[in-house]
């Protein structure tokens with residue numbers, strides 16, 4: 001019997017453990033928490049966006065970091081495979097907007113139960129409350145050292161410890177240390193899919209206000225790296241919400257100084273918007289500007305927008321100048337913000353960076369430096385946009401690592 005250890009009972013580790021178990025192997029999945037899948041519980045706002053029904057090509061377009069590394073893992077275990085696996089464990093799924101797959105119950109806990117049941121029914125055991133302190137090479141395999149100092153022997157080890165974000169879920173970056181201790185390179189760790197802190201202080205005045213049907217664009221220098229229509233919100237330190245999280249992945253490597261522009265009226269070109277403002281002013285004769293613009297904007301935003309356009313909010317529409325109208329159009333089409341930094345990694349959805357893919361065999365997820373050592377999930381230097389793509393990376397790399405470990 002070959003003994004295989006999996007460190008981490010997140011989606012990557014649970015799938016890896018199930019695939020690693022064969023009649024010729026024993027598999028033990030360790031997790032430091034009192035429950036498996038603690039981060040999984042939080043996913044999709046508690047609903048768990050399990051995967052996406054997109055094609056492989058579409059998946060590749062949603063993975064900004066090292067997509068080609070994932071080709072063969074996706075070939076081996078892809079979206080329909082995880083849907084079948086979860087459904088075979090009694091959890092029905094449904095497809096929503098943008099091809100996003102959710103459990104029909106809208107409960108992430110059902111997905112966790114399915115993955116745990118799948119691992120346990122395959123014959124793998126899950127040992128909880130077991131934080132691994134270190135992994136070392138021994139003469140005939142590996143030693144796994146637990147937090148209490150005790151050591152266990154294995155023939156192969158799969159590191160599936162996740163990234164560094166949301167450390168309260170158990171993902172505190174331990175796997176990076178394990179990888180380094182074997183001579184692996186860990187690329188720079190930065191937050192991705194994160195809120196953004198802005199240089200400007202005014203978003204704090206609007207904290208909690210969310211904008212719908214706006215276009216957010218992000219620029220690095222002169223090049224536009226992101227532009228999409230959707231929802232965002234203001235926070236005490238800057239901006240957040242779906243559009244901002246997506247934009248953050250495009251500037252994750254160097255967020256400082258990136259420019260953001262909010263188009264409050266994406267459906268109107270400048271000329272049409274100017275005509276609309278003229279009409280609004282006609283209808284609001286003698287009114288103060290701060291009241292006259294309320295048809296155009298959420299009321300809390302009016303003072304900020306007027307200030308950015310250099311318009312006195314107290315003056316009346318009677319003295320509203322043509323130059324000011326032009327300026328108002330300009331601001332409404334592109335409210336500028338400058339990024340100071342990404343929010344702290346502890347609050348990011350995803351960690352960018354990780355164990356270098358140059359040192360991992362993409363077919364097996366095996367270390368190119370240490371035979372018998374494997375990696376799976378977010379600990380690897382790959383990450384994706386929102387839409388279920390990150391979880392699919394975890395299952396696919398987990399399946400590849402588990403299969404390969406089972407035949408060492």
Ligand SMILES: Cc1cc2nc3c(=O)[nH]c(=O)nc-3n(C[C@H](O)[C@H](O)[C@H](O)COP(=O)(O)OP(=O)(O)OC[C@H]3O[C@@H](n4cnc5c(N)ncnc54)[C@H](O)[C@@H]3O)c2cc1C
Pocket residue numbers: 007008009010011012013030031032033036037038039040042043044045048049050051130131132133160161162163165166169170171172173174175348349350376377378379387388389390391392394
């Ligand atoms: C709020 C939030 C919402 C998200 N929503 C989605 C979504 O809807 N869809 C999507 O695709 N992705 C989503 N993600 C991303 C997704 O959750 C991760 O990409 C995924 O969980 C990574 O899986 P993993 O198995 O690699 O790591 P993790 O899920 O982080 O699991 C790693 C496990 O390893 C354990 N561990 C770590 N160190 C040790 C140690 N030393 N000893 C023992 N155990 C250890 C941890 O306790 C943890 O249980 C979301 C992330 C967050 C934070």
